[in-house]
Amino acid sequence: MLRHTLYLAIFSASLVIGAPLSADGPQPGQSSYYSTYRGKTDAFPANVTKAAKPPTPNDAPGDDDLLFQNLLSAEWAIYSFYQQGVARFNASAFEEAGFPNTTYDRISEIRDNEAGHLAIFQEAISSGSVRPGACEYQFPYTDAASYLELGTLLEVSSMAFLTGLVLQAKLDASKATLVAIAEVESRHNTWSLMDVWRANPFAGPSDTIFPYANEILETTNLFIVNGSCPPENPPYPSPNQKLPFISNVGNATMKPGSSISVAFPDEANQPKFVDGKDYYLVAFHGTNNVSSPFDVETGTAVIPADIEPHRGIIIFVIADCPGAPTLESVVAGPLIAPQYS
Ligand SMILES: *[C@@H]1O[C@H](CO)[C@@H](O)[C@H](O)[C@H]1NC(C)=O
Ligand SMILES: *[C@@H]1O[C@H](CO)[C@@H](O)[C@H](O)[C@H]1NC(C)=O
Ligand SMILES: *[C@@H]1O[C@H](CO)[C@@H](O)[C@H](O)[C@H]1NC(C)=O
Ligand SMILES: *[C@@H]1O[C@H](CO)[C@@H](O)[C@H](O)[C@H]1NC(C)=O
Ligand SMILES: *[C@@H]1O[C@H](CO)[C@@H](O)[C@H](O)[C@H]1NC(C)=O
Ligand SMILES: *[C@@H]1O[C@H](CO)[C@@H](O)[C@H](O)[C@H]1NC(C)=O
Numbered sequence: 001m002l003r004h005t006l007y008l009a010i011f012s013a014s015l016v017i018g019a020p021l022s023a024d025g026p027q028p029g030q031s032s033y034y035s036t037y038r039g040k041t042d043a044f045p046a047n048v049t050k051a052a053k054p055p056t057p058n059d060a061p062g063d064d065d066l067l068f069q070n071l072l073s074a075e076w077a078i079y080s081f082y083q084q085g086v087a088r089f090n091a092s093a094f095e096e097a098g099f100p101n102t103t104y105d106r107i108s109e110i111r112d113n114e115a116g117h118l119a120i121f122q123e124a125i126s127s128g129s130v131r132p133g134a135c136e137y138q139f140p141y142t143d144a145a146s147y148l149e150l151g152t153l154l155e156v157s158s159m160a161f162l163t164g165l166v167l168q169a170k171l172d173a174s175k176a177t178l179v180a181i182a183e184v185e186s187r188h189n190t191w192s193l194m195d196v197w198r199a200n201p202f203a204g205p206s207d208t209i210f211p212y213a214n215e216i217l218e219t220t221n222l223f224i225v226n227g228s229c230p231p232e233n234p235p236y237p238s239p240n241q242k243l244p245f246i247s248n249v250g251n252a253t254m255k256p257g258s259s260i261s262v263a264f265p266d267e268a269n270q271p272k273f274v275d276g277k278d279y280y281l282v283a284f285h286g287t288n289n290v291s292s293p294f295d296v297e298t299g300t301a302v303i304p305a306d307i308e309p310h311r312g313i314i315i316f317v318i319a320d321c322p323g324a325p326t327l328e329s330v331v332a333g334p335l336i337a338p339q340y341s
Helices: 065-088 091-096 103-124 144-166 172-196 213-218
Strands: 259-263 279-285 288-294 300-302 313-319 330-338
Touching (some): 065 144, 091 103, 091 144, 103 144, 103 172, 144 172, 144 213, 144 330, 213 330, 259 313, 288 300
Antiparallel strands (some): 279 288
C-alpha cells in the first residue's frame, strides 16, 4: 500500500459563458451543504462545469487572480476525483474490499469539501478574470483499493502545492486562505492514513515545503483528457516549465539511504542532459532539502540517508545544481514519495 509514486501533469481547456457565481448557491462557512450533501450527482457549484467569462473583462486582474486560476483548475481535478468515487462506488464496495464501513460516507464528505473549495476559489478570482471551468479527467485506479490509494497521494500532493503557493501569494488574505485549505486537506489525509490504511498519520515536525508549486500542478495534466478543457480556460498551470515527468523504476521503496532508479515516461519530453555537466537528485523533506549525485547514464542515485525516515513525504527533482536553488535549475520532476509506514 502507498508504494506507488505520484507523477502528475496538466491541461488545455473548453467552456461556455455564464456559469453562475458561487453566490448563486450555498455559501461556504454559512451553509452545512459542503459537509452534508449526499447526492450521487455533482455538488454545487460543479453542476455547472463551464468556464465563466469575466463579468467585467476590462477590470484590471486582481493581484492573486493567476494563483487562484491555477488553484481552481487543480481543484476541478481533485473535486472530480472524489465525485467519480461517489458516483462509481457505494458503501458496500469499500466494505467488501476490507475498508471501514464509514469509508463511502467520508469520501462523500470530502467531495463536498472539495466542492466548497471550488466555490471559494471561484469567488477569489476578481470580476476581470476568467474563472476556469472543468475538463474531463481520467484517473489511474481500477477498484476501491487503488482508488483510495490514489486519493491519499492526491491529498499529500495538494498539501505540498498549497504550501508552495503561499510563496507566490501577494495578498495576506490569500495566504490565510491557502493555509486554511491546506489544513482541511491535511485532515482528509489524516483520516485516510488512520482509518483506511491504519498507519501512523503524523508527518514529523513539519510537512514538506516545496517552493516550486507549479511544478506539482504540471503533473496533474496527466489526468486531463486531451482536448477536453473549455476553450476559454487560461493555460494551466501558468507559468508552466513543461518539465519531463519522472517515474521510479521497479520496486524501489524510495526510502532514505536506498538507491532509486528513475525513468522519464513521456518519450516526447525527455530531459536534455549536457555532456560533462553534473546533475543531482534533490530530495525535499520537511523544511530542508538534501542532494546526491544523479548518474544520467543509468538514471540512478542514492536517496540521501540523512532524511527523517518513515514520516511525511519526500519530493524529488533532478537539478543541475545541488539544492535546486532556482526554478530554472530543475530539469525534471517532481516525483512525490510518501514515507508513511
Ligand atoms: C446548480 O445548483 C444550484 C444550487 O443547488 C441551483 O440553484 C442551480 O439551478 C443549479 N444549476 C444547474 C444548471 O443545474
Ligand atoms: C453497491 O453496488 C453494487 C454494484 O453495483 C450493488 O450490487 C449493490 O447492491 C450496491 N449496494 C448498495 C448497498 O447499494
Ligand atoms: C460499522 O462498523 C462498526 C465497527 O466495525 C459497527 O459497530 C457498526 O455497527 C457498523 N455500522 C454499520 C452501519 O454497519
Ligand atoms: C495527449 O496529448 C499528449 C501531448 O500532446 C500526447 O502525448 C498523448 O498521447 C495524448 N493522449 C491521448 C490519450 O491522446
Ligand atoms: C516487485 O515486487 C513484487 C511483490 O513483492 C514481486 O512479485 C515482483 O517480482 C517484484 N518486481 C521486481 C521487478 O522486482
Ligand atoms: C535547498 O537547501 C539549500 C541549502 O540549505 C538552500 O540554499 C536552497 O535554497 C534550498 N533549495 C530550495 C529550492 O529552497
